[in-house]
Amino acid sequence: MATLRVPEVVPSPSEDAEQLRKAFEGWGTNEGLIISILAHRNAAQRKLIRQVYAETYGEDLLKALNKELTSDFERIVLLWTLDPAERDAFLANEATKRLTSNNWVLMEIACTRSSHDLFMVRQAYHARFKKSLEEDVAYHTSGDFRKLLVPLVSSFRYEGDEVNMILAKSEAKILHEKISEKSYSHEELIRILTTRSKAQLNATLNHYNNEFGNVITKDLEADPEDEYLKLLKAAIQCLTYSAKYFEEVLRLGINKMGTDEWALTRVVATRVEVDMERIKEEYYRRNSIPLDRAIAKDASGDYEKMLLALIGHVDA
Secondary structure, three states: OOOOOOOOOOOOHHHHHHHHHHHHOOOOOOHHHHHHHHOOOOHHHHHHHHHHHHHHHOOOHHHHHHHHOOHHHHHHHHHHHOOHHHHHHHHHHHHOOOOOOOHHHHHHHHHHOOHHHHHHHHHHHHHHHOOOHHHHHHHHOOHHHHHHHHHHHHOOOOOOOOOOHHHHHHHHHHHHHHHHOOOOOOHHHHHHHHHOOHHHHHHHHHHHHHHHOOOHHHHOOOOOOOHHHHHHHHHHHHHHOHHHHHHHHHHHHHHOOOOOHHHHHHHHHHHOOOOHHHHHHHHHHHHOOOHHHHHHHHOOHHHHHHHHHHOOOOOO
């Protein structure tokens, strides 16, 4: 489901490193050359380029990019060049900082990565920040948000397709009871959402819908102003159908008065190698305009070129 367009014959990492070095030298940076290389290499290839670059030039490629680039273009290139687990660790850490704190980013990483990927994020976090992700999330959140987010970022779900229908039935009933009582942060509700496999959750929520005549997210719309409820609803969406969630983040990010470049950059950098095709389909279905057209109308310059190249726009 990835959109990344990698050439049939990929130059060696040392050729790529050499070309990048050239892009930084001389008068002004050659942004086009940077895009033509980095936007067309997969995670494993980018990792090798970074290794070779460091060995050859005694400098981290990220540091060089940081020196040469600016603003939104710099952010998308740096996020993209990072190893996926490092990138998520960086985004999660940023989300726990006072000025950029964002419970949504934490929830998104916890709910849309596979168990193994989330485990790798926790390891990368540990290595880079000398603390655990759980520790920082617990410190930065409070109340119901903490009750939900700490177990979400700590979870290690079963990834297979095995489903227990009897359990799905009984847990759908528990969820319905708690929601009817408005006990939205009840430990049983949180236990089910933060520990069950995605397949099991889907079975439970299908049962919920059939048995109680409403999809669970509808029942969570009780108080549209409640930030915790919004987050809880989004977590369920991320766990069950993440493309729909990411479409919404992009739609809101692009159609705001002034673009939310942070959201746009994050979704593109983190989903290109995962499910961007599905997100693009969802975007078109919902907005009757292809995502690349929406981005081209909204972004500009090298930032726009990098985004379009990443989402597989043919001319990029």
